[in-house]
Amino acid sequence: MVRTRLLPVLVAVGLFTGQVTSLATSDSWRDVDLGQSSYVGGSHNLDPAVVDSPHFGLRWKVDFNKGETHYARPLIYTPPSTNKQIVFLASTENRLRVLDAETGEVLKKRKLAEPFPLAEAFCTQVSETLGIMGTPTIDPETDTAYFYAKSYIPYYRDVTKTGIINGVYYFYAVDVNTLEDIEGFPILIDGLHADNDPRRYFIGGTILQRPSLLQLGDIVYAGFGGLCDAFNATGTIIGIDVKQKKVTTHWVTQAGPDAPFSEDWTAWHGGGPGGVWQSGQGLATDGGSIFFVSDNGGGSMDETIDTTPRRGNASLSILSEVVARVNPTADGGLDVVDFFRPHNYQYDDEKDLGSGGFSLLHPYFNSTTVSRIGTVASKNNKIFIFDAYNLGGYRQGSNGTDAVLQTIPVGGEVFGSIGSYPLDGGYIYVAPLRNPLSAYKLSITEDGTPQFVFAGQSEVSTRQNRGTGIPTVTSFHDEPGTGIVWLTDPDAGLDAWYAVPGEDGVLKKINLPTVNGANRYSRPAFGDGKVYVVDGEGSLVCLGVL
Numbered sequence: 001m002v003r004t005r006l007l008p009v010l011v012a013v014g015l016f017t018g019q020v021t022s023l024a025t026s027d028s029w030r031d032v033d034l035g036q037s038s039y040v041g042g043s044h045n046l047d048p049a050v051v052d053s054p055h056f057g058l059r060w061k062v063d064f065n066k067g068e069t070h071y072a073r074p075l076i077y078t079p080p081s082t083n084k085q086i087v088f089l090a091s092t093e094n095r096l097r098v099l100d101a102e103t104g105e106v107l108k109k110r111k112l113a114e115p116f117p118l119a120e121a122f123c124t125q126v127s128e129t130l131g132i133m134g135t136p137t138i139d140p141e142t143d144t145a146y147f148y149a150k151s152y153i154p155y156y157r158d159v160t161k162t163g164i165i166n167g168v169y170y171f172y173a174v175d176v177n178t179l180e181d182i183e184g185f186p187i188l189i190d191g192l193h194a195d196n197d198p199r200r201y202f203i204g205g206t207i208l209q210r211p212s213l214l215q216l217g218d219i220v221y222a223g224f225g226g227l228c229d230a231f232n233a234t235g236t237i238i239g240i241d242v243k244q245k246k247v248t249t250h251w252v253t254q255a256g257p258d259a260p261f262s263e264d265w266t267a268w269h270g271g272g273p274g275g276v277w278q279s280g281q282g283l284a285t286d287g288g289s290i291f292f293v294s295d296n297g298g299g300s301m302d303e304t305i306d307t308t309p310r311r312g313n314a315s316l317s318i319l320s321e322v323v324a325r326v327n328p329t330a331d332g333g334l335d336v337v338d339f340f341r342p343h344n345y346q347y348d349d350e351k352d353l354g355s356g357g358f359s360l361l362h363p364y365f366n367s368t369t370v371s372r373i374g375t376v377a378s379k380n381n382k383i384f385i386f387d388a389y390n391l392g393g394y395r396q397g398s399n400g401t402d403a404v405l406q407t408i409p410v411g412g413e414v415f416g417s418i419g420s421y422p423l424d425g426g427y428i429y430v431a432p433l434r435n436p437l438s439a440y441k442l443s444i445t446e447d448g449t450p451q452f453v454f455a456g457q458s459e460v461s462t463r464q465n466r467g468t469g470i471p472t473v474t475s476f477h478d479e480p481g482t483g484i485v486w487l488t489d490p491d492a493g494l495d496a497w498y499a500v501p502g503e504d505g506v507l508k509k510i511n512l513p514t515v516n517g518a519n520r521y522s523r524p525a526f527g528d529g530k531v532y533v534v535d536g537e538g539s540l541v542c543l544g545v546l
C-alpha cells in the first residue's frame with residue numbers, strides 16, 4: 001500500500017551549494033529504508049566535501065540518566081503542524097523524549113510503564129533495564145509513533161515482584177507532538193496463544209523484542225527472539241492492526257507436533273527458540289512480502305540434523321537458521337513462501353544465521369535474470385547473495401551445497417547487516433568483527449548472474465569487542481561520487497569513508513569529530529545536514545555544520 005501525504009512546502013537552503021530542498025525529505029521516521037538495504041538516500045544534505053572539512057563538527061550533546069541508554073535508534077521527523085524537525089527518542093528506561101533536531105533542546109518527555117529490570121534476566125551485558133529496545137516506527141499520516149515497551153506486573157504470575165514470568169510487553173501508540181497515548185493504546189501483549197501453534201503462550205518476560213518495527217499498510221510487525229538465550233522462548237512475529245487496535249498476527253517460527261516445546265518456562269531453548277533478533281535490524285519488505293532471519297531452532301540438534309534436501313518453496317513450519325520470505329494472509333497469518341538454510345548449519349555452534357538481518361537491495365542491483373537481490377551476513381562469517389524471489393531452499397546446489405547466487409567468505413562475525421550504495425556501479429559493505437570495512441562491487445557474469453567482486457577496504461579494522469554497527473550509506477542528492485559509508489563501533493565511536501574505494505583498493509576515511517564509543521549494533525540517524533548517534537556513554541551526539 002502506498003502512503004502519501006501532502007507535505008507543506010518548506011524549504012531550507014543547502015549549505016555551501018545553494019541547493020534548495022524540502023526539509024521533510026530529510027526525515028528518517030523509521031530505521032532506514034523498508035528493504036533494510038541500509039542506503040538512506042540522498043536527501044540528508046550530507047555533502048562529503050562538507051562532512052570532510054573543519055566546518056563539520058559537534059553541534060550538541062545531550063546526556064540522559066546514568067545507566068539509561070537508547071538501543072532504539074533515534075527517529076528524525078518533521079510534524080506538519082509545527083514544521084520543526086524533531087528527534088524522537090525511546091529509551092531502555094521506557095522514557096520518551098522529543099528534542100529539537102536543530103538545538104537538542106528537550107521539548108517534551110514522558111515516562112511510560114516501569115521498565116523490566118535486567119537483573120532478573122540471566123545476562124549482564126545489555127543495560128540496567130530492558131524497556132524499549134526495538135526501534136519505533138512513525139506513521140507520517142497520523143504523526144503516531146509505534147513501539148513495544150517491556151515492563152512487568154508485580155506478582156502477576158508468581159510470588160516475586162519482578163520475576164521473569166511477571167514480565168509483559170505493552171504495544172504503545174503515541175502522538176509524536178504531545179507524547180500522549182492514542183485512544184485504545186497501549187495494548188497489553190500477554191497470554192496470547194500463537195495462531196499456528198496454540199500451545200505456545202506469549203510470556204513477555206521470557207522473550208525480547210529487538211528488531212526495528214515495520215509498518216506495512218495498517219499493520220505494525222515486530223520480531224521477537226530469546227532473552228539472553230535463556231528460557232523456553234520461541235521466535236515470534238506479532239502484527240498489530242493499528243486502525244482496528246488489535247493483534248491480528250501472532251505467528252511462531254516453531255510450529256507443529258515436531259517442534260520443540262516445553263511447559264517449563266525455565267527450560268533453556270525449550271521453545272526452539274528460532275528467535276528473530278537480527279542484532280536489532282528490522283524486518284525487510286518489498287511492500288508485499290516480509291523477509292527475516294531466524295536463529296537456531298528445532299530439528300538442528302547435533303545428533304538429529306535433518307539433511308534431506310528441500311526446495312525453497314517446500315512448506316516449512318520449523319524455522320531453524322532460516323532466511324524466510326513470508327506473505328501476510330487474509331486471516332492475519334503469515335505464509336512461508338520461500339526459504340534458505342545453509343547446507344552445513346549446526347545446532348548452537350555459535351555460527352548461526354540469527355545475528356544477521358535480510359537486506360533487500362535497491363532495484364539498481366539487478367540483471368536480466370535477477371530482478372531484486374537480497375543479502376544476509378551473520379556469525380557464520382559469510383555474505384550470502386540471493387535472488388530475493390528464489391532464496392535457494394536447503395541443499396539445492398550441486399552435490400548438496402547452497403543454491404545461492406554467491407557466497408562471499410568474510411574474516412569475522414557480522415551482526416546486523418551489510419550496507420549498500422546504488423550508485424557508481426553499485427557496492428555493498430560489510431564490517432566483520434576485528435576486520436576492515438570491506439567494499440564489494442556489483443558485476444554481472446555473461447549468463448546474467450549478479451556477482452560481487454572485492455573492491456577495497458578500510459585501512460583500520462573494527463575493534464576487539466562485539467558490537468560493531470551496520471554500515472549505513474548516504475549520498476548527496478543521489479549524485480554519483482557523493483556516497484558516504486557510516487559505521488559505529490563500541491570502541492572506535494563513529495567513522496565514515498568515501499563510498500567508492502580508490503584505485504589502490506583503499507576506502508578513504510573521512511575526518512569526523514571524535515565520538516566516544518557507541519552502542520552495540522547501532523547506526524547513526526540522519527536529519528537535515530546532521531548526523532545523530534548515541535555514544536558509548538549513552539549521550540545523544542549531533543554532528544553537523546558548525
Ligand SMILES: *[C@@H]1O[C@H](CO)[C@@H](O)[C@H](O)[C@H]1NC(C)=O
Nearest residue numbers: 200201232234262263265271
Ligand atoms: C513456556 O512455558 C509456559 C509455561 O510455563 C507455557 O505456557 C508456554 O507455552 C511455553 N512456551 C513455549 C514457547 O514453549
Ligand SMILES: *[C@@H]1O[C@H](CO)[C@@H](O)[C@H](O)[C@H]1NC(C)=O
Nearest residue numbers: 310311312313314315337390
Ligand atoms: C516448487 O517449485 C518447483 C520448481 O519451480 C515446482 O515444480 C513445484 O511445483 C513447487 N512446489 C510447490 C509446493 O509450489
Ligand SMILES: *[C@@H]1O[C@H](CO)[C@@H](O)[C@H](O)[C@H]1NC(C)=O
Nearest residue numbers: 362363364365366367368422
Ligand atoms: C537495472 O540494471 C540496469 C543495468 O545495470 C540499469 O540500467 C537499470 O537502471 C536497473 N534498474 C533499476 C530499477 O535501477
Ligand SMILES: *[C@@H]1O[C@H](CO)[C@@H](O)[C@H](O)[C@H]1NC(C)=O
Nearest residue numbers: 307343344397398399400401
Ligand atoms: C560431494 O560431497 C561428498 C560428501 O560431502 C564429498 O565426499 C564429495 O567429494 C563431493 N563431490 C564433489 C564432486 O564435490
